[in-house]
Amino acid sequence: MGIKARGRITEFTFFAALLLALGGLVSCSGAKNGRSILASGTIEAREVNVASRVSGQILALKADEGSRVKKGDVLALIEHDTADIQLRQAEAGAALAGAQLDLVRKGARGEDIKQGEEALKQVDANFKVAGDDAKRMRELAAKGSVTLKQKDDAEARLIVAQAQQAQAREALLKLRQMSRPEEIRAAEARLAQAQASVDLLRKTISDCTITSPVNGVVTRRPVEAGELISPGATVLTVSELDNVHIMIYVTEKELGRVGLGLEAEVTIDSAPGRTFQGRVTYISPEAEFTPKNVQTREDRVKLVFGVKVEVPNPDGLLKPGMPADAILAAARTDRQ
Secondary structure, eight states, X not given: OOHHHHXXXXXXXXXXXHHHHHHHHHHHHHHHTTSOEEEEEEEEEEEEEEEOSSOEEEEEEOOOTTOEEOTTOEEEEEOOHHHHHHHHHHHHHHHHHHHHHHHHHHOOOHHHHHHHHHHXXXXXXXXXXXXXXXXXXXXXXXXXXXXXXXXXXXXXXXXXXHHHHHHXXXXXXXXXXXXXXHHHHHHHHHHXXXXXXXXXXXXXXXXXXXXXXXXXXXXXXXXXTTOEEOTTOEEEEEEXXXXXXXXXXXXXXXXXXXXXXXXXXXXXXXXXXXXXXXXXXXXXXXXXXXXXXXXXXXXXXXXXXXXXXXXXXXXXXXXXXXXXXXXXXXXXXTTO
């Protein structure tokens, strides 16, 4: 290649570089003049920590991290054997309260009194068995041969048996006396109380089945099947990924060109060349210092306003934690 040809190539390269530099200056000038606002942030999603309302052992977890779930889907099952026993006891107590109310309303007959005496004998026997069982569990618990839960269950059965014994004695006493209006009202109240206990235990058993409150994707599973959990403990975290958002920060000077509903273009490094359309849905009413994760010291001391940009995410490409850039199509001011 001759000297003249090399000179033309060098000259062409110089002019091309010059044009590119001028183009960059024009682009930067356009951003600074307010035709658009460029800012960076991190993709975030609304997260719901699905917690247990009851204590107990986790029997099964029905979803893994990354599983897509719908509202109402079963996420976890909690053991409720003790609640089942308590429910049967409560139902028996409600049936007894109903029978006592009927007896009070109708008045006692000879066979009714005999039936009440037999009922009292039965609950007396149940109370004795429950008392012996509770005593044995206390002794075994002191030796460490049984768990604290087994001891507590035995104590609970004793308390229920004692209450049933008292009810049976009271019922027999009333059978032997004349019923008064206030006695009828008291029997009605006891029936309502017993039925409330039944409803409460049914609710407890229902709460042992944990369902998803929203549509989304499971992003965290801090527990495993077989673990014991307490009320309020998070079982799974479900993130709503159909719509995500990015929080950016603009200066006071730029804030005047930002409004609710303003369109924005969002891009991420993992999808080069693709633009996600968003819209401004929230503007902070108060200024704050730039977040500490900004790299330069000069930027960290600036007062800025937070702006939330909602972005539809039907295909799930935008993941929480991804860095993203947003370009706000800011409205022109009178000076532009």
